[in-house]
Amino acid sequence: MASQITFIGAGNMARAIFGGLIESGYPADAITATARHQQTLDTLAARYGINVTTDNAGAVADADVVILAVKPQLMRNVCQSLGEALAIGRPLIISVAAGITVDTLADWLDDPTLPIVRCMPNTPSLVGTGASGLFAGQQVSAEQRELAESLMRAVGIVEWVEEETLLSAVTAIAGSAPAYFFYMIEALEKAGVARGLSPDSSRRLAIQTALGAARMADQSEYDPETLKQQVMSPKGTTERAIHCFEQAGLERIVDDATRACFDRAEELARELQQR
Numbered sequence: 576m577a578s579q580i581t582f583i584g585a586g587n588m589a590r591a592i593f594g595g596l597i598e599s600g601y602p603a604d605a606i607t608a609t610a611r612h613q614q615t616l617d618t619l620a621a622r623y624g625i626n627v628t629t630d631n632a633g634a635v636a637d638a639d640v641v642i643l644a645v646k647p648q649l650m651r652n653v654c655q656s657l658g659e660a661l662a663i664g665r666p667l668i669i670s671v672a673a674g675i676t677v678d679t680l681a682d683w684l685d686d687p688t689l690p691i692v693r694c695m696p697n698t699p700s701l702v703g704t705g706a707s708g709l710f711a712g713q714q715v716s717a718e719q720r721e722l723a724e725s726l727m728r729a730v731g732i733v734e735w736v737e738e739e740t741l742l743s744a745v746t747a748i749a750g751s752a753p754a755y756f757f758y759m760i761e762a763l764e765k766a767g768v769a770r771g772l773s774p775d776s777s778r779r780l781a782i783q784t785a786l787g788a789a790r791m792a793d794q795s796e797y798d799p800e801t802l803k804q805q806v807m808s809p810k811g812t813t814e815r816a817i818h819c820f821e822q823a824g825l826e827r828i829v830d831d832a833t834r835a836c837f838d839r840a841e842e843l844a845r846e847l848q849q850r
């Protein structure tokens with residue numbers, strides 16, 4: 576029988592995970608989601624066929640897995656209101672919040688013995704191509720590790736990290752990174768329009784090219800650098816474009832942006848712990 580999963584918070588990330596799970600064949604009636612507003616929940620129940628409630632404590636009572644998916648700034652209050660209910664069923668707790676450490680979560684839940692996995696997922700989980708980092712707290716059993724992994728593997732690839740701070744690195748190159756690629760698609764679309772294409776046509780070409788490049792990088796026997804070289808004819812058009820990116824310092828920009836993302840994840844942890 577499928578594990579009963581409760582999502583506390585039914586926003587962008589929770590929807591991407593339960594939407595992806597349902598798409599992969601996970602039974603919708605084994606999934607419960609909570610939110611503050613009944614109207615949001617009614618829409619989700621109609622669309623996905625999941626169970627919904629505004630009662631967080633009630634929703635975790637019979638759960639095998641509880642996925643904490645509220646904003647980091649709201650997590651302390653949510654944890655403090657769930658502590659007692661979690662102590663009864665002792666489900667596996669998976670937090671997807673950026674930054675907040677296992678120790679901080681255990682502190683807020685007021686129980687150092689609860690099994691907590693931290694997960695840094697990303698929104699392409701919705702279409703089965705997510706990329707998640709997982710870190711297991713000390714109370715997590717081997718079966719619970721497998722359970723967390725199998726849930727996230729149903730919506731994409733999974734990488735375990737053995738040092739918790741590496742989840743901030745996962746945030747920088749996967750959790751936040753779909754936005755970087757959307758940004759690139761946005762920029763390509765605008766550039767296509769500037770070169771005379773219609774907005775629709777430019778968007779279709781940019782999206783399909785991103786999809787094609789990602790699929791090739793995934794499936795090809797060659798590494799990304801070789802695939803790049805295969806597009807770059809000597810003295811041809813691509814060489815000029817890549818030269819332009821290099822002159823503008825694209826690699827340094829990517830390094831700076833991912834460092835800023837990493838630092839923010841670490842900063843969030845400190846900020847929220849101190850409050």
Ligand SMILES: NC(=O)C1=CN([C@@H]2O[C@H](COP(=O)(O)OP(=O)(O)OC[C@H]3O[C@@H](n4cnc5c(N)ncnc54)[C@H](O)[C@@H]3O)[C@@H](O)[C@H]2O)C=CC1
Nearest residue numbers: 584585586587588609610611644645646647671672673696
């Ligand atoms: N959006 C993303 O791409 C990613 C988000 N995350 C993490 O996921 C978490 C959620 O982020 P998003 O889904 O983007 O935010 P969101 O704002 O879209 O969703 C949060 C949901 O929590 C609900 N909520 C707030 N207080 C609540 C309460 N007391 N009880 C029940 N529900 C409550 C809100 O109504 C909202 O629907 C964050 O901690 C974030 O760090 C992690 C990886 C990627």
Ligand SMILES: O=C(O)[C@@H]1CCC=N1
Nearest residue numbers: 672673746750751752
């Ligand atoms: O921007 C954020 O804080 C969240 C965490 C990773 C992606 N979105």
